[in-house]
Each structure stands twice: as structure tokens, then as C-alpha cells.
Amino acid sequence: MSSVVPAQRVVSGMRATGRLHLGHYHGVLKNWARLQHEYECFFFVADWHGLTTEYENPGSIEQHTWDLVVDWLAAGVNPGSATLFVQSQVPEHAELHLLLSMITPLSWLERVPTYKDQQEKLKEKDLGTYGFLGYPLLQAADILIYRAGQVPVGADQVAHVELTREVARRFNHLYGREPGFEEAVAAAIKKMGKKQSRIYLNHRRQYQEQGDESALETARALVQDQQNITLGDKERLYGDLEGGGKVILPEPQALLTPASRMPGLDGQKMSKSYGNFISLREEPGEVESKIRRMPTDPARVRRSDPGDPENCPVWEFHKVYSDDATRIWVREGCTSAGIGCLDCKKPVIEAVQEEVEPIRKRAEEHLRNPDLVRSVLSDGCEEAREQARATLEEVRAVMGLHYR
Template identity: 85%
Template sequence: MSSQRVLSGMRPTGRLHLGHYHGVLKNWVRLQHEYECFFFVADWHALTTEYENPQRIEQNVWEMVIDWLAAGVNPGSCTLFIQSRVPEHAELHLLLSMMTPLGWLERVPTYKDQQEKLKEKDLATYGFLGYPLLQSADILMYRAGLVPVGADQVAHVEITREVARRFNHLYGREPGFEEAVAAAVRKMGKKQAKVYQDNRRKYQEQGDENALETARALVMDQQNITLGDRERLLGDLEGGGKVILPEPQALLTPASKMPGLDGQKMSKSYGNFISLREEPDSVDEKIRRMPTDPARVRRTDPGNPDNCPVWQLHQIYSDEQTRQWVREGCTTAGIGCLDCKKPVVEAVQAELEPIRRRAEEHTRNPDLVRSIVADGCEEAREAARATLEEVRSVMGLNYR
């Protein structure tokens, strides 16, 4: 596992909008240069709620991937793949389901929330109940150290940690574990072996957290031991067994501050969005038609920016000087609403122009997009096979 590995996915909903860009994609673009990133299309997750209408999923997948690439997600810096093209996810999901208590799935907050929100759909299905475990399989498959999530998704990372902990407890004691640990310690060399053992003892006898961190860092720095040896030593440190499926950490991402054109959250279902490939004239028209402070009936009426959806866009796109100009001009009726909207229109157009251009290039070359995804799927499968081979082995399924 790599604490430097990040795993994140999105359901295929078709073309994306500025809310997706500010809430997820800008973060992905930054993370891909700081970590080893796996980004995937969660098409099986889409089926948990759209199993009756799967016809649009394929088109939505390609539209979404084009928007990822147009936004700056770079296949040279990360791995892009489609979940269902890596069937190992399904097998790991099945194997984890054998040892995951039913109560853990029923208490995931989004389980009942989604059933309430989507009352028109029959979500009393095995797939919908199990989708948090499928998410866990997605994460644990790549032994990801970090999972970027909003505050409302932290519970999903927590159940993944519990599943990993239970799995390691049940299956982490391989035959000859103590002998394998002793052999791994010898490979470290006398001096470093002594530091490891001293710190291990301090942690296990006195609960010294600093000693635990020192020993962990020492193990991670070892160049002449195998990945399996490293995991055995880390498991031995904490008094457990081999860490087969490491526990991921939630990497909290700031909530998207991108409001919709009516001041609510930007969403396709509200019809208040600007898509990443929106034509310039349409962007111009949508922002010009945005509602403003209802107190400004006439041009000469003063207003209050805090009551105006356009002001929320200024918080994202305008510098301090422009915001001061807007506040003063609005409260004194020194500027009209169209004057106020002009800098926002210009900033949104400037942000979307390179995205539109790149999206057009990829739309003209669908074979390249499919090739990028095919390569990513192969890379993902390679990592997935390595994990699954070990999972099968400790669960007694590695027949020879």
C-alpha cells in the first residue's frame, strides 16, 4: 500500500458543470501532481439507483471522461479507468461481503437518506444496500492511503477502515508469521533492527506513540525488504498480523462554493448550472438573466449584495478591488445590475475557454479518449490483480 496513493471516483452523469469543476476536478488536477492518483468512472455505482434505465450510462461515461480531460486531469500524471472494466472490483466486493456484518451497511447515514430522497425508485435492493461495501472494495483494491471526500462522505471511509480492520484481524495471521517477521527484521541490518525492536517494545509496553511513528518511518524507509515484509513489520508493530488491506484516511476537501444561477447549490436537477462546454453566448445570456436583489426594482434603487446570487459568484471570481466596487456601487445605486454582472461574465468565459477548446479536440478524436481509458484500465487491473491474489491466498482460495 502507499500512503501516497489517492483513489477517487465519480458516477457517470454525462457532461459536467462548474459545480463539479470547483468541487472535484480542480482538486483532482492539483492532487495528480502530489500523489499517485487513481480516478475512476463509477458505472456500477450508477446502476445501484439507475438499474431500470441503463441505456444512457455508456454515453454519460464518455461525455464525463472528456470533461475530465478538458479540465486538466492528465493521463500522464494519473490513472483513469472505468470501474466495470476492472472486474476484480466485483470479486473483492463479493469476498468482503462474506465477513461484513449486515448492521454496518444498514447504519451508513446515506442508506436511509437516499431512500427518502429517491422515493420514486425501488431501492429495496441487495445492490443498493451493498453499495457502501462496493465503495470499500474500490478503495481497498488499490490499498489507497488517502480518499478525497466531502464531510458528508466521511462515513463511507470510516466503514472502509472498519472492513479493513476486520479483514486483517481475521486473515492477517499467515502461517509462520513470527518467523517471517524475524527474517524481515534481519534484512534491516543489525543497527536498524535494534532501533526497530527498541521502538516496538516502547510502543507495545508503554503505549509510546512517538516510538510507533519512529518505527513506522524506519520500516517505510527500508529499501532492501519486499512489500510483503514491510506489511508484516507494520502489522507486527501494532501487535496484529500482516496488514493485507491497509486502512485509508479521509482527505477532507473543502465544500464546493460554486452556487447555482439562482443562489441554490448548482445542480442539473435545479436547471441552474453552467456546463463546462457551455457556448459563450449561452454563458453570457444565463449570467445576464440571473436574478438580483429584489429590492432593486429600478436602476436608481440601492441594493444589498448579500441578498443577490450574483454576489456569490463575485466571491469566487472577483478580486478584492472588484468586490469593493460592486458593494459600493450596489448599495449606492452607483452601478446597475448589468454593470455588476459584467466582470463575472468575463471571468467565467476566461475560465471556460481553454476547457471548451480541449473538450472540442477530444470530441473530434474519440479513439484517443478510448485508448487513454483502455490503458488506464490495464494499469488499474495490474494493481488490482496483485491485491486480489493476496486476498484469495489468505482466504484459502489460492488453489494450485
């Protein structure tokens, strides 16, 4: 029986696309570095997910995986605080994906917003495959195998977490009704003692009759704090609270991350496909060269022409890197033609250099010691498999696949 506290566990993955850039750092890695100290975190390289669109070109996946993990470590993701692993090295993900596919309606996958959207954007690829259709369900398995309670995502990924919740809910409805469930729940409530039982029943009624979410949270916390009931009884009471059966696969919540404000060098979203990025391992000279070449307000044809920062991609970098005093200096200098565009870019160059330099140096250290990186992933895969096996053992049992 699992001793996991779902609310304290976070799972997140990243496709193996190779070296990362400042957009990844501000959009994902800084958040991971914070979460690893607040939650029990599992971060994985989603190499199988990479195959959903790149199945014809698998040759770069392994190198991209190493590059990805090196950048994670260099950016401050700590294997002492989080579990880092490679998805395909934990085959339990695939087995849970298979088992969940037996109960997931086809229409649920077809209605995922990104399904048709990605087919439209990637017209040059043949995406008429089960792997592409089923990748949201594999994503659900990635989350549910660790009984995670929190999934850090941007707003565009909330629908994927909602699908995961629906799949977990359907699974628990189908397989959580063990024989004698009501009697087992009544016995567990009695073990809590008269006072605690009365509080539990009152909060259960408030939630089930009035939809009081705070009553549900209070009752869950009460159950979690009980010392005189088994873990199995706790799982039954969690299921009883929500009017279902025993919770085998907890429903995760989307942990919305702040939208990344990191623009590309041309003002669009920073992306490798646009060629407008600064990588986390960019050499100092290349950082300076790229920023010096950035386009500026087209109204500033000559040094003496005034401009508008809102029409300049460099201004977006100032929003990320500069303090209030520098931004005031830039705005006043630009609109009055008091400073030139190269003057405006200098503080940005210095700030980006200051951010990237220590990351680049740490990455170089890891590249000189590849055995350490392999060891980090080996240990992480072992820990991940241990957790995944525990979940699968219970899933197999309730699905009638527990042979002895």
C-alpha cells in the first residue's frame, strides 16, 4: 500500500530536444529549481514523447538527452533535492499507459485541443499514428504512475492535466469498489474515535451535500493525521469523501506556472526553430554579438531619431533583466534620442552575460565528468522505478492481473 502524500509530490517532464536556451530557463528551469525545495519532485526526460513526432529521425535522441540533463544540472536542478530520470528507462510508464488505454474512450483523446492543432502546425509530418493520438494518455501515465498531486504546467497544458484527472476518476470508479467497501469505511471511521469520527462525518456531509471544498480539504487533512488507522483505511476514506471507492490513482491538480516573459532576439517567442535564441552555454563573445545584432525600433533610422521602446525587441529584454532605474533611463533616452541603440543594448548584454556565465561554467564541469551525469540518471531511474513498481503492483491487482 502506498505511503505517498500526493499533494506533496510534483512530476514534470521535458522532451529531448537538445541544448536549452534562456526561454527554457525562465519558463521552466527556474520554476523547477524552486519547486524542488518545496515538494518531492520527479523530473524526467520525455524521450518517448519525442518519438511521437520524430519517429523517423531517432538518431539524435540519446545525445539530446545528455545535453538536456547537463543543462538541468547547470541551471540549478539538484539531484539531491529531486529525482532525475529518463522516461524510457522506467518501462512501468509504458505498462500503465497500456492498461489505461483499455479504459480510455477514444473520443477523449480526439478532443484534446493540441491534437488537431499540432497536426495543422506539423503538416509536413505524418502524424496519423496511434503514438501521436495516444501521447496525452502516455502523459497521464507519466503523472499517475507516481501518484503526483501537482503538475506544473502553462495555461496551454491545463487540458492535458484535466484529461489525466478524468482518466484517474474513471479508473477509480471502475476498480476502487472493493468487496465490502462500505463496511471497511465504517470500521475505519470508528477507529478514529468518537470526536474525530464526528468531525469527519460533518465535513463529509458538508462537501457531499453542499459542495464545500474547504470541508473536503479539512476532512482529508484529518484523515492524513490519523495515527491509529492503516494506510489502506486512509485510501478508503479519501475515496469515501468524494463519494467513490478507494483512491488507487489520485487526481492531480494543475500547478499553474507564471507565463514566461522571455522573448526571442527578434521579439517573437524564443525558439530554436526561429533561430532567435541564446543558449544556456552560449560563449560570452557570441552573447554580445547576438544582442548587438538585435533589431530595434524601425523608426530610429539615424542616431538622432527618437524611438518608442514598445516597438523594440530590446525593450522586452530590459523588462526581464533591468531594474526600474535602468528602464527609466532607457525609456527617456530612447524617446528623446538621448542614447543610441548600442547604448541601450549594453546593460542587457552585461545582464545576460552575468546570468549565462555561471551556468555555462557548470555545464562545462559536467561535460568533463560524464560519469557523474550517468550516475545521477542511474540513481534517479532506480528511485523512479521503485515508486512506479509500487503503483503498478496495486493497479495490476485491482485489474485482476496479480498472479501468484
